[in-house]
Amino acid sequence: MGNRRTALVTGGTSGIGEATVRALIAAGWRVIATGRRRARLETLVAELGADRLCPAVFDVRDEAARDIALAALPHDFADIDLLVNNAGLALGMARAQEADVAAWKTMIDTNVTALVSLTAKLLPGLVERRGAIVNLSSVAASYPYAGGNVYGATKAFVRQFSLSLRSDLAGTGVRVTSIEPGMVETEFTLVRNGGDRAASDSLYAGADPMTGDDIARTIRWVADLPPHLNINTIELMPVSQSFAGFQVVRA
Template identity: 45%
Template sequence: MENRLLNKYAVITGATSGIGAATARAFGNAGCNLMLTGRRRERLEEIAETICSESEHDIETQTAAFDVRDVDACKKMVDNLTQPVDILVNNAGLAKGVDAVFNADLADWDLMIDTNIKGLVTMTRLIAPGMKKRNEGHIINVGSIASHESYPGGSIYTATKHAVKAFTESTKKDLHGTKVRVSMVSPGLVETEFSVVRYDGDKSKADQVYEDMRPLVGQDIAEVIHFTANRPAHVNIMDTIIFPVDQSSATMVYQDNE
């Protein structure tokens, strides 16, 4: 398969773990230069160093530790970029809480809305103009099966991921007539820190989500993101839903207890 990511420059948000870290490794192994962002500075630097040592290519890896909810920090990072962005992977996102709409924590709602929606749209707003001006580039948003289905206990999380889907489609239409590509990847159950955060650090509850089944892992989604980014310039994959074989919908998961 032709490697179309060689010497490209990608910005990946939420790169400290899970899908973001795995995507950074996949891109780095393909010879893509990287700007990795996330909230944990030491973790970012460790991942960047590992990618450089593993890659067979002479790549440049940079890191910027900040929260995508902070608009000024997003602007500062973009202003300090050393080269035009070829690929933006909007991966930063989270779920917090599983309570029903009538007794959920409003602070959890703010956290999800500000991260999953505002952070993603801010990064897109700051980077898309350069892509449009150069008439090239690729914006890849990490959505979820929650972008397509709603379920009890996930009112605001599913609402934010539905917003990502709508924003992705509108962004593609806003850039209609240019060569800028816009895509979304929609994973089902992926075993990362996601459920630990959702259950407020309760690992025992998080582990039950993946009990007696084989979930996806970050690398599974990273491979799909890499495939999406590595298509020929005239090919635009709008969305991809990825399930583990034990999952058939947002709420249908086969767990073999025998």
């Protein structure tokens, strides 16, 4: 990819996204960080430098705003070698029969529709530059749990979409990886629980979960591999987490 590589990281204002921005810049990448929160992006630029970090303020679900932001990228950031589809969310833990359909649609719009739309938008340039795509899936793609319903389904889509992209892109030189983390302590659970800090804290209490930096180091490792190597999927959990047992409902 050359010495002047540029990455675009969605959801770059917190958690895994922010950690990935920092990790890639530390490795010598230029980074475009997207997010809805302008103040957070401006703070990151002030810290990391406008020569290395370009903010792009938009909601990934808003394709018109996205296209305006991408069209306005400075020349030095215009050629993208790496797409990190990190932006995503879970909303609620209700079982399907009690779930909020509006929340389901928001998860699908963010985790699926926005991801595939941005990928399609950038794919011609990624093919031209023999670049790479890293998609953030989840262990929820493989292991269902009560209350995971649509969130898990969206992440299963991301995993399968990544594998299908890899198949379609054979011969182009473009690498595609699905990163599938388990428990990571970020704002993710706070958002999922509607801002309930106690509920978020109780999930992680005593569990020694992974951190955004742990996942960012993995993404950086994948991004910096030689161009003839492709990591198809990576599933990672903290040592304290394992596979759920089967549910048994007794009369």
